[in-house]
Amino acid sequence: MPNDDTHKPPGADDIAPKSAPLRWLWKFNHGLDIVKGLSMVTVASSLVVGYFQYLNAYQEKVGSQAKEDMAAATATYTEISGAFAEMQALQQTLYSDFTRAVRGKFDASDKALDTKNAQAISERYEKARIALRENIDVLTRKAEVYIDWASNTYRDPAEKHNVGDDPLSRQVLRDYAFDCSDKYNFPAFGNVHAEDDTPTKEVADDEYCAIAEKRGVDDRTKPKDAFVRICAGPQDRAAKRIYWYSAKHHVLTMHYCFEAAHDRLAAARQWASRSDRDIAKEKEIVEREKEINAQLDDLAGRVGAFSSLALHQMERIRVKYRPVGFLCSVPLVRNIPNINCFPIRTASLTH
Template sequence: MPNDDAHKPPPAADDIAPKSAPLRWLWKFNHGLDIVKGLSLVTVLSSLVVGYFQYLNAYQEKVGSQAKEDMAAATATFTEISRAFSEVQALQQTLYSDFTRAVRDRSDESDQALLTKNARAISERYEKARIALRENIDVLTRKAEIYIDWASNTYRDPAEKHNVDADPLSRQVLRDYAFDCSDKYNFPAFGNVHVEDDDTPAKDVADDAYCAIAEKRGVDDKTQPKDAFIRICAGPHTHSRIAKRIYWYSAKHHVLTMHYCFEAAHNKLAAARQWASRSDRDAAKEREIVERENEINAQLDDLAGRVSAFSSLALHQMERIRVKYRPVGFLCSVPLVRNIPSLNCFPIRTASLTH
């Protein structure tokens, strides 16, 4: 009948689309534009705003999660390292103190003397703690680097190119360069944040020329934190002319120097350790370390000071982690403006920048 066509449903979109692939793609693109044209400007803008703030919310949740993880890892690392060094250093100092007092009181030959009993009880704990520290020192060093140094570095981007061996300091370097733990020049110092660029001399001597100069430069109250490092020169068993740097704002470098100085003190106390463990005694060496009591006590006190300096640095760097992830201001919610580098709106990267 003539009116039958009026009751037929309209042809489907796929039925009227061109069959040729290029023309079909062009038709779909044009069909999409027709749909967008049907939307009001307010609807389009509202969708964009909602999507933008959903992205910001997801990003801030990721930042908050990363902040919790970094703080938890830094806290655990600080606790583990501080506890290991504090325990073994305290046992070392107590053992030596009991030994010198027992010799002075002439009770070192008596198994029933209180000092002797205390020293022998400490000896076993000390040796076990020292072995455990030696077994874990390389792992502790890397943990300090990853979870304290890297995590607190606001300007470090993991996506940038980094040499695997960018930091050459190691236990072997400290040994080959004969690091002197007793030299006050080699004691941790962090500089002065109030010093201006014009108030401090620049450390412009190259590392390969530093060891040839007469004046060795340390860290004092006129040193800026960025220059809080020392340089050590090669020892008698190596022919290297290039000085190595120890940065006091590096938790890794603190752990390395603390362990090196602990082992140096450990070796000096061999005679006291032999007495406390009921091993064969060496009377000559015992007299020597008793006569050097003031010197050895000062060395042990310095080692305790190094542990304290590490703790101060770790807490300082943990505060920097808080600053790194602190809540951003309103400008960081404004499109395009938040991309300005000086605003530091992006504490973590979500994509690789360099390949």
């Protein structure tokens, strides 16, 4: 009796070519035959399901990234503002206690209330100042990464970026002798309602230091132009820019101005710590009480300006990750750059 298996139609594996290149080509063609057998409705339904599964996965990534960015920005703002607010309060309290004690002529008495208060905060102040100086570079970078970069809607990490594109640093502020008391060097954010049709002649950075009229930020300035330029000396170097919409620049200038006030109050700090006293220096900083108080008030204003900017940029993070509209679910339309449907970039990294 003949074997029934001899009449069985050959299977797919039986008719496939044996060589690897021909086998791959055969499988590809066989797959096309299967697709041809499907109805257009089936194919379209599969594409639509896959498309919305991709959108759902993308939105989950966006939501997760939004939480991480907001948490990091909030923690950074709290850490920086807390450190500087504490230092500014201790500094101003120590100086006011000192001036009252000297003017009341009870600065030599350890039992006087102002003397006891100053001595109580002196050690805390010096320790906090050392801690801030040790951490300032880390805080500066945190402000840049977790506030400046995170709030920049148009910054694409995949684009080409030079390391050290921003030239501003503590050393630059020191070498350029940044003047904290200059009214033009105080933080200002411009006016979003400023007119754009007023023609202004832009001065190049390498020419700015040679002109007599220095420019600041006022109500006629658009936010994109909210920066000041500092010069190292009489025409010896190109100007450097300080952008007031940069949290990093705020941290750098706050610390520089805090250190300037710290050095100026050396005589008061010596008195509060019960070290050797410099009577001549003490007399000098008492006589300049109004000027020094204005300097300390300006430092408090800088801390407040940083807080305002940080909160503003945190709102921009919310806008960057807010839920998208219907257009962002439409194929091809959602790829239009002006619609901003892609807060998380998916481009390949370039160098």
